[in-house]
Amino acid sequence: MEKPYVVGIDIGGTNTVFGVVDARGTILYSGSAKTGKHADVNNYVDELANGLEGVIRRVGGHDKIKGIGVGAPNGNYFTGCIEFAPNLPWKGTIPLAQLISEKLNGIPVTLTNDANAAAIGEMTYGAARGMKDFIMITLGTGVGSGIVIGGNLVYGHDGFAGELGHVITRRHNGRKCGCGREGCLEAYASATGVARTAREYLEIRTDESLLRNLNPDEIASKDVYDAAMKNDKLAIEIFEATGTMLGEAFADFIAFSSPEAIILFGGLAKAGDLIMKPIKESLDQNVLKVFAGKTKLLFSQLKESDAAVLGASALGWETKEI
């Protein structure tokens, strides 16, 4: 009999959340583990496996689970390893898929990076159902991407394709990026990028803004959003500048794979029209004529709190039974 459930695990720098998911994309039982407190990955896997056993038992045990999908920063689909993830406590190459599988009676475990997991989730349960060609852009602390072409996720020859947060969007005087280079899209169009733009605007401009009431060092993208919703001109311009850069970058992405849609996901996507309107305008101005008006710009349809687990769990259906 076909095994009826999968497990999704989303690994973040601080917390790991997981859940048992059925074929319709309902999270039946969920739990969490602390990522950040385990300097030794074996201790982490012990805590995680304990939690997983708990939720798996509630649906009838190991035999009911077709596979486990993991979304993790710098996760490599081909090797099942996390490789040199700057925001996780474990250094070097960690064979995480294998470690988890060994603790769970050999249930197959498939791993990919978090943005790829989000793309698979969107294709399985969300706005990309039925689409063969789309790009998922995650606008969170960083800018991530999952690219789907011909119905398949693009992993590249080494498993690391789809780093669209690190295309260079400003070649001269670009902002320093966490990757060590300058001018990456992520340095501008992430939540932290928006906060940096706010600090920059406040310093070089003199006009009034609600943001001037805040300690510049503590401004977050949420503050910029709140100010913009109160019609603060400077805050609105920050979203316009951010959207403009995203639209410019999207025009180049479309020249690459001509997707049916680009789908936005993550904290910054919650700004809605504040960010989508300038993206659309900028894309229309910058896109090559042959692609004009062809690519839909959409928001993710996955409930944000569930999306990461659902996306990872969708990978579980892909796993082959051993």
Place this chain on the structure above:
Amino acid sequence: MEKPYVVGIDIGGTNTVFGVVDARGTILYSGSAKTGKHADVNNYVDELANGLEGVIRRVGGHDKIKGIGVGAPNGNYFTGCIEFAPNLPWKGTIPLAQLISEKLNGIPVTLTNDANAAAIGEMTYGAARGMKDFIMITLGTGVGSGIVIGGNLVYGHDGFAGELGHVITRRHNGRKCGCGREGCLEAYASATGVARTAREYLEIRTDESLLRNLNPDEIASKDVYDAAMKNDKLAIEIFEATGTMLGEAFADFIAFSSPEAIILFGGLAKAGDLIMKPIKESLDQNVLKVFAGKTKLLFSQLKESDAAVLGASALGWETKEI
């Protein structure tokens, strides 16, 4: 019995060349037709079909031909149409695959753009044999590209993916491009782009150069190459600037699909190390750390005079027998 031959047709703005090709990639018989002189596409197809009948007869007639592949500017793989090709005499949408097939007893005809045909040729007969993930960059009058991911050519949702000559490489004060926008890679890194760079350098600089002996309006990329081979400093710098921009762009392409190789083809690729060395240096400087040193930079292994026909012909093997 399996049909033993295919036909490849390469349509350029002035001339069309075609040939009958066997399974090992040998062009057995070839011929040509005039593209530019036929304002009416039906007259063009008549001339082309006449020529094709001649070479097909020599290998034993229609029954020996598995399929016909066509590489044409703005050719759409999905529809078999040429759509709004600025360098061809026929305006609007031309159902060329159908027109050719009708004249040739219903032999299946598959059409794509010229850079995609080159990529398929390279994968079937050239430097990309055995590769699943690579990008073909054609450096000719323009800059074209054919992208292969997971062993399949990337067509996108509309058949027009892979316009990497039109990513924006200079966002401010960019050169006017033939596509109507500014700052496209093609405006710098094509043969015409190199000639433009030469004119620009000669105008704004004062140092000596062999190129000053030429009429600036008539300088071609070949002249810049000849001067560079004579150790002309300004000419060498033109290739360095061109290669640097290509390397910057390639770093972004790698962030997208993480290919095993990027393969250069076309007139400018004949500059060899003059262009490859600065590309490599620039790529190493600009590529995201996780991809450093992973992507091979190669020249096409197809003999240039045959490559276009071979590339198109490789599409013929893909066609389904009707």
